[in-house]
Amino acid sequence: MNAATETAVAAEATGEPEVMLKVENVSLSFGGVRAITNISFDIRKGEIRAIIGPNGAGKTSMLNVINGFYHPQEGVITFKGAARSKMRPYEAASQGIARTFQNVALFKGMSTLDNIMSGRTLLMKKHFFWHLFHYGPARTEEIEHRRKVEEIIDFLEIQHIRRAPVGRLPYGLQKRVELGRALAMEPELLLLDEPMAGMNLEEKEDMSRFILDVNSQFGTTIALIEHDMGVVMDLSDRVVVLDYGKKIADGTPEEVQANQDVIDAYLGVSH
Amino acid sequence: MFYREAGQFKTSYEADQQVFPILQDKIGIGAILIIGLVVVPLTGSDFMITSIMIPFLIFSLATIGLNILTGYAGQLSLGSGAFMGVGAYACYKLTTIFPDANLVVLVLLSGFFSAAIGMVFGLPSLRIKGLYLAVTTLAAQFFLEWCFIRVPWLYNYNASGAIEVPERTGFGGIILSGPAASPLTRYFLVLGLVILITIIMKNIVRGRVGRSWMMIRDMDIAAELIGVRPLVAKLSAFAVSSYVCGVAGALMVFSWLGAAEPAAFSINLSFQILFMAILGGLGSLVGSFMGAAFIWILPVLIRFGMPAVGIDIAAETVEHTTRMIVGALIIFFLIVEPHGLVRLWQIAKEKLRVWPFPYV
């Protein structure tokens, strides 16, 4: 409840910003086990929104709900004004939602280039028939997209691993490639599931820089889950805190840091 | 060692995305083509052509078919033999219905029938994964095999229950099939089709479609979240795969065996193709050829090699020993290089490219 008012206040402060995604009273459970309980929050156009919380707080489940991999039993999700009930993940993708995964989900059998290329799938429109001969429209299309992909490779500074099979890359780079793949989709909303998990300090700094650049240069709206509090506080405009599948706080990093429930949750005070 | 890549730089993505971007590879492939198109026809004996080259090419084609499904799209199939059968019977019926049509056209057409059947049996793949899927393809295998026996219409009610290849001509009266067709004509027919289809397949797998297959194979969930429709991807894989197998099957009967009974398309054929795909290397067209060559030519070598070195043994013993050896070799290869012969070749190639250095 009070979280909601907080949001409202924040909204006035920034002069009614456009809301890109709205999650209202969403609940999700697996065979009786409740993963998410009646959660509501919104993500505004162009902001970096962090979702934090202790392990098992239902953060990843939340992302899975947002991009349609799980279907909540209750609640409504409104994306770009259109409320939707059940939608398949690829529909979410076609509406402009991209994401990365907690434990890298790259296509191990393919090269960096192909992995990022795969992100263009939805943007490739030419008919199957042409692809049979890799000729005419299909070929030119392939080339155009290759160029776009190369720009992303350049942006993420991974030229040197262009041809390397991603399976053999160090973890940090794999994460970067995965981000590249998501960017290749030219998403409006980018969901990042612990983009810096298992990275050393330097890698984290790079990744933070990239995330900020993405947000500023492409104007992509970003929702990210992250454990590293420092990172979250630096990167995000607003933070929503989950604990045991419930929302316990929502607001600017400062507000959240000050919130007693949050402190308890992180100190593990029993509920 | 043979590679001289200094100065072979690419100024356009077209050039960069060629199938063989390196000059020396182009030369190599050219040499192979010349051998296939000129040397073999000129020097090869009838035996060489009919019992080694033609079957080798046909098996390569079938293996490519399976590779599309299992290697690229990651859907395990034990039914490729039956799909070949569909192609064969379809072609047989087509030749009886359109006696005057060009055989090549009919062969290419017959592929569509197996494609259709393949899609039907591919439907379960939307819900079933991995080994479970193998069972559904087995269902296809045995059901289709049964059809070949029980549906007399398929073999024009022959007493023998087998299909005999009729004489068919094309390209201005050249006899393409039947007893009267010369080995060379049949060889060129097969070779031509194999080259054509291989090129098309290469273009599919290097493009968007092929990528979506590999995405499904490597991580179907991520693929779906990126926007690949599993239905489309998997069924297209089944369709293309079965098409190629179908064509291979048609060729097998029309350009090689000359006649076939249902047993020809038994589960054993499916296994043979599967071995070729695995030994050659899943997810590689070149590998398909290597695998086919290995599995098909090795027994021949043993059969004619053993007497040559003095050990002469009864024919069936040879068969048994070959079985053992092939079986053992498969296990051996899975242990030393699960990615098949093609990977061995790739490693060798890398070594040659950085020669004299051990690594880049």
Place this chain on the structure above:
Amino acid sequence: MDFLYSIFVDPFVQMVQMPDFLLQVLWEGIVGGILYALIALGFVLIFKASGVFNFAQGIMVVFAALTLVGLYEKGVPALAALVLAVGVMALLAICVERFVMRPLVNQPDIILLMATIGLTYFLVGLGEFIFGGEPKVMIANELGLPSGSVVLEPEGWGPGGSPGLISLQKIDIAATVIAAIMIVALAIFFNKTRIGRALRAVADDHQAALSVGISLNQIWAIVWFAAGVVALVTGIMWGARSDVSFALEIVALKALPVLILGGFTSIPGAIVGGLIIGVGEKIGEIYWGPLVGGGIESWLAYGIALVFLIFRPQGLFGEKIIERV
């Protein structure tokens, strides 16, 4: 019209009219089913312990039977041959563990499956190489298995109330009994003995097993041996009914649909699945087969499995698979 009739009515009419025949068919189905079940059992043993889908199980049945008969033909007394055959299966188990399983540990399932297919090829070749390819007759009597048949004539079960006629092969009865015994034995083995529990542990979690201090390699050797023994028994039964030949290889594939029904990890599942398949395809063959020219036995089992897969992918007893991201 009468086509529909022949599909949806006629068969049942027949069943009711000739219950004795129906029973006979059911019995045949059950016996067949038990054999399927036994093969499936072999799969399950190995799959539980090592996650390997042992395609070679079918051929192991043939191989075991061949060895037994082969040895006997070479002049070894029946029981000694039996013991030796068991020994051979043990040897096989050890070799498989040493030369196939161990080097391929941690490889993807598909690779291991391929390896077992390779093993199939090898065993077929080996078997033929040693004992020749031609079919053999199982030495049932020598092993003291009963022959002949029991005939039941229940009153009024025949067509039109006439006395019915059901004949049960003694060997089949024996098969059923032995199968039952073996299943019970296995159940005990798994639940009561230390190794048995170890195997279960492995099935659940390799690390855990190791931490309990059990060597995976031993375990694998043991399960393969167990599977080998099951195969031998199966081979004897089967051989006693028909004869011992590689045709069995194809029949053995029917264990797959059985597993689909029963689930890959459940022994009772294997049994029930086996029976369903056995009975199902017999009934289907006898009452519906003729409509399409017969011989549907060859694929009906798979058809049934397919239907199952689509509506209950995890099988009858398997637990539901939840996909995580």
Place this chain on the structure above:
Amino acid sequence: MADAAAIAGGRLDTFPKLLVRNAIVRGGKPAMREKDLGIWQTWTWSEVLDEVKTFALGLQDLGFERGDTCAVIGANRPRLYWTIAAVQALGGTPVPVYADAIAEELAYVLEHADVAFAVAEDQEQVDKVLSVGDRLKSLRHMVYDEPRGLEKYDHTRLHSFEAIQTKGRESLRTDQTAEVRFFDEIEQGKGSDISIILYTSGTTGRSKGVMLSAERCIAAATDTAVFDHLSDADEVLAYLPLAWVGDHYLNYAQGMVAGFCMACPESGETAQHDLREIGPTFYFAPPRVFEGLLTRVMIRMEDASAIKRKMFHYFIDVAKRYGEDILDKRPVPLVGRLLYGLGNALVYGPLKNVLGFSRIRTAYTAGEAIGPDLFSFYRSLGLNLKQLYGQTEAFLYVTAQEDGHVRSDTVGPAAPNVEIRISETGEVLFKSPGMFIGYFKNDEATKGTVDDEGWVHTGDAGFFDHDGQLKIIDRAKDVGKLVDGTLFAPKYIENKLKFFPNVKEAVAFGDGRDFSTVFLNIDLNAVGNWAERNNISYASYQELAGHPQVYEMLQSNVDKVNRDLAHESAMAGAQIHRFLILHKELDADDGELTRTQKVRRSFIAERYGPLIEALYDGSSEKFIETEVTFEDGRKGRIAATVQIRDMTVYPAVEEVKEAAE
């Protein structure tokens, strides 16, 4: 009314005119490449002309005027080269600045050259300029190539390269005169205009701006392009600092003249890889690059399988025996040719391929003395590696070796149309077609360098060897004379000694003495390994340095040097009569070396005075105690008795046999 054709027909005395000529005669041929976005983006000559045109016109809109100077800051990027051309086209003077220059140096150059415009590569460079912005009164506008990270900067006086070019295209579209205006500007350009100002990285004091005139640059470049048969079929990789005369000459100037294609690497790190892709036909690298390359080759070969390693070393040995003779077309036994051919298939060819040398027709090295073994290693592979001697003041070339007449210890005869004189002090003087006009805003420096007869003083001492090739021996100011008047060039002797792996440092003495002597420092790694292999145990550097066998070894090296010197008329008198091995390693912490590891002769002379005396008073050993600074900064004293060895001296051999080398 000027147009392209007219210019191309007229006198080609400026680079923009050459550019126009190239755009006409070989418009379709590639002029520039850059590895970007995964492929080699390529511009033909006519495209380059358009790029330059649009940018130049854009600059004009921005108020660029004839005579303005424009700083060009960054690595080798096509747009920076176009900037140079555009500025020259507008009658301005480009002033390239080293990309790695610290803000201070940058500020000095930009201030001294009072640049009106600055074109920088990226955010990093822009930041540098901005950081010293307050000192740059004359700077009016700044342009950047790579926009990344600069979006949020204040763009009132900062522009992106695109923006400028868009302006240019705009005016091309809107007013018809624009095109003509551009060509007029070019036509107004005169050969005597200052084409470019190159700042020499000043070893002493402030760096000086060397002014080069267009016609002279072109004259020089034309000569050498002919000398090395450069044509528009050639490809080069522009990876040397843009602001260095070498890059400007070899790539920009010769490129414009010969019309060949210049490729820019993706980045500094990828240069090696890009070199391999491009496979240039003309290549320049300083000795240390070749040295580093050789070490990497050897290290990598260490990891190769035993057979491969054996094969490699066997054929490298074959190459040593026959390679250079084959390269210089001298008679070689058939066996040799066959073995070499085999080696070429198995080793040299592939090796050159992986190094990116396959297509090289001519390669140069210069800047410092190159070790004979190093030099002949590459030549024996069939790489036509030559030496040249040059200076910014000469617009590079003073001497260059001709194909077939190549030696590691000379820098070749005078380059075409270059006059060379050796002053009585032994200093090398020259007059060359490309010689500079003078130092920018620094006349007395100019006077100091160019004498009244117009000879440019190089500041290097050297002499012509028997075969007419120039030998540079040392900085002139360091060259002294023995009492008997023979030339004494310490650096020359020291280098000869330092080519031996055992010798880490050498310090030669002799100026004003009867004969020359040296201090030697052993190389702990090399000698240490040697000691281990011959199981000679030693407790300390000092002990090893004093070890008799070590002395034996180094004595033989010194002896070799003496033999060499004996063959060189001018130097024969300066053979080493006595030497000693220092008991401690010369160390920058003790002020014996500069931070750049150069020996500080005077300091050492005074610090080790007693030892020097001992070298000349004939004693066979000498006790010395010196203060040292340890790693942790503590001071301590070490004492030792140092052995002194006498050397045999050889009579000067007049006429020389190559064989003797």
